[in-house]
Amino acid sequence: MAIRTEPSEPFRLLGQKIPYIEGPMKVTGRAEYTDDIHRPGMLVGKLLRSPWPHARLRRVNVERARAVPGVYAVLTGERYPTPFGVLPITRDETAIAVDRARYIGDIVAAVAARDERTAERALAAVEFEVDALPEYSDPRVGRVPVEAPIHAAGLRGSNLQKEVLQEFGAVDAAFQSAAAVVEVRASFAGVTHAFTEPHCTVAEATPDGRLTVWSATQVPHYLHRALSEVLGMPMHRIRVVKPEIGGAFGGKSDPLPHEIACAALALECGRPVKILFDREEVFYTNHGRHPTYNVVRVAASAEGQLRGYDIEAVIEGGAWSSFGTVTTYYNGVMAMGPYAVPNFRYKGQRVFTNRPPSGAMRAHGGTNIRYSVEVALDELAEQLDLDPFELRRRNALRPNSVTVNQFRITSTSFRKCLAAARDRSGWEEKFRKLPFGEGVGLGCGFYISGSNSPIHFTPKMPQCTVHLKADMDGGIAVHCMQADIGQGSNTLLAAIVAEVVGVELDRVHVTPVDSDITPVDIGSYSSRVTFMMGNAARKAAEAMRDRLLDAAHDLTGYPRELLHVGLERYEVAHRPELGVSYLDALHRAMESGGALQTTGAYTSPPMGGTFKGARAGTAPAYSFAAYVAQVRVDAETGIYRVLKVWAAFDCGRPLNRLAVEGQIEGSIHMGLGQLMGEAMEYRGTRLMNPALLDYKIPMPQQMPEVECLLVGDDDPEGPFGAKEAGEGPLVATLPAVANAIYDAVGVRCYDLPVTPDRLLKAIDRRRAAGTPWKDH
Amino acid sequence: MTSQPILRLRINGQPVETPAPPERILLDLLREDLRLTGTKRGCDLGTCGCCTVLLDGRPTLSCLTLAHLAEGREITTIEGVSTGTALHPVQRAFVDLGATQCGFCTPGFVLTAVALLRERPRPTRDQVVEAIAGNLCRCTGYTKIIEAIEAAARAAPG
């Protein structure tokens, strides 16, 4: 069930529960994913993966592999050695390893063959001469000069990829004068996206000099750029198509080496090539959440006014940079909300290791730091004998304020989130009052609603463009490169257009992403699509509506100001019977120039400071959350269950409540996975659990009841007042549960995942110390 | 090419004859040979449930099933759940209640649910949860999937 305040103006579609427009295709198996694509003469592409964690590739001999009958192409790294990366400042990946393999699973050769077995035989015939290099598996030890740095760009001869030092205000003074100081030291295992659709790419080079790439990507435009750079082909000769995507969560947001290798194979042999990963390859490709060690110190006055944060984080990057420079900043600056913190210091380090690369995963950079902050605040509240809600309420960022690092805060309904979560959860009767073994906990959230700076070009170019075309049939085709990855952006795009133009939803057709047709949107990452695409779509739709109203004016003779949008009609305000139909208006409008075409674009406004790193975390809006979790812990086994989560979330105005609830429920599931058991487990550099049997996501039995409380006020710049709901809903989950565990059994959990054995040990320690908890 | 034995199957109510070596896996046969691509390949290891089909009405992981073991049995894939362009009540409920996000797990869930409701037209919440325990969904947190299955059960004529 969801409650929300009444919208300030009625909408026909927006704000309702709008089923996904592609839902019928998905439930019948008719939706087309990349692996469902079959091209005539298509070959099987396969990748050889390094068995060495760190090795110099002295010689690679592919003669025998090429001689295997049925093999069309064998490629090694030197064919396309141009480095690429999702961030232009850290281009350190190649399609296929050049000179050096950096982790077990690194791609060292690629083949295209008539079938899978032949491809495998060819891969087995590739011969290597390698020199083993020292291997690095612990980020904490790679921060000093090492014998064989994983990348030449490592700072000071170490494996440090990035170091961030930021200080705002007078942190030491704030801590010296503070009445209360708490410190949380936490560690976080790496977790991975575990989407159900394995990566897949199909590429086809054609005699007209063009290359088409169909790929399971959430950022088609950056893939387009990377293909162009590495293959040395101008972008206009490359066509990128995004089919349906079976989940991504950040794991399909970097341009990935296999996508380029697949295209390279297709160019090499002139036939279509498909590369489909097996599940093990998905795990080795990773780009999941960084394994993290962080320390959060919080200073406060006796009244619970936050005086300062002092944060350190060491995050493990694995073999490549990926989004890492951004991640390093985010692990500090994502603590800038939802509270006003006048003094702030952050030292962050990202360290390469010879393990699968870390990257962006849902609530990128904002999850682990949020955990430590929220646990620290729970401790602070206890120390000051303040209710955890009250502590947070006193420090809530205010609307239209600026953080100490110059983040521009426009709308925030954080206090409403707090009030709703407290009220609906029955906090008053439960906190510290439930019997031993049961508890409630509060965790809050803050996340960006779109990154202000596009990665690859200046903010002067739009981050999103939407084109509309209405032709004689009365259908409206929508073109935009936004990537629906299951979050419902196609549906939102169609609903915005239908709402504004005043037509039934089934008139609106969202064209699949195809770089030949759909204008650039920079993709589904940083929770940007609703905000940026939504604004662009609104503008395009308003432009079309205005042309239709002009036509209605021509037809009816009534002044333009008196005409307004009805359903499939444009009507005279006081005499609705004097309207014209949408089709009549459209056909009139087409007389002057054929099909009606309009465009809308979104460019985020200038914002943020001018110091180094000032752009990281700047966003046109932010989401806020306050979650209460209720848990039951079996103190004899350490097994615990989350019974219910009250999820109060400020996404501004929810435009599709079905999608928003789905994002919240899915986020809670994913957050619980990280808290309760998911972990990329390593022995040294070797990943021990690259399978869904051993990397366990929560079962339906482990999923709590979720009550979504959508209490956000309209955002002034969001489309119809909306903000993001794709990532922010994750972050509050973990600390809410951890704080509930504390309320239940009196122990704090600082090492994630909080597995039953870890929890049991902590409970036993508490018992051994003879410290009672809730009369137990 | 050596000639391969002909496999005689019944898929979605129709007889199908197709050459296949004895070791051909049902999932590969459906997807690659017959291009029934609604059945999804999520892991190939029996761990995700995306490849679920019904064998004589029972949910079965096609990635772990030899195609020839399906001979003489009725195979239902997602393509055979509804007729024409209509939706089965389970499919309708999945769409209307938001039980499909990325949709990659959806064919498997729909088939599992169809089988469950055939066996137990009014399942309890626990029975629903139990029935879907072999299907992974990373998007929905299962909440709306469970709701949709319950709604489909309620909508069916009693």
Ligand code: FES
């Ligand atoms: S593909 Fe069969 S269970 Fe995953």
Ligand code: FES
């Ligand atoms: S809807 Fe994406 S995995 Fe279930």
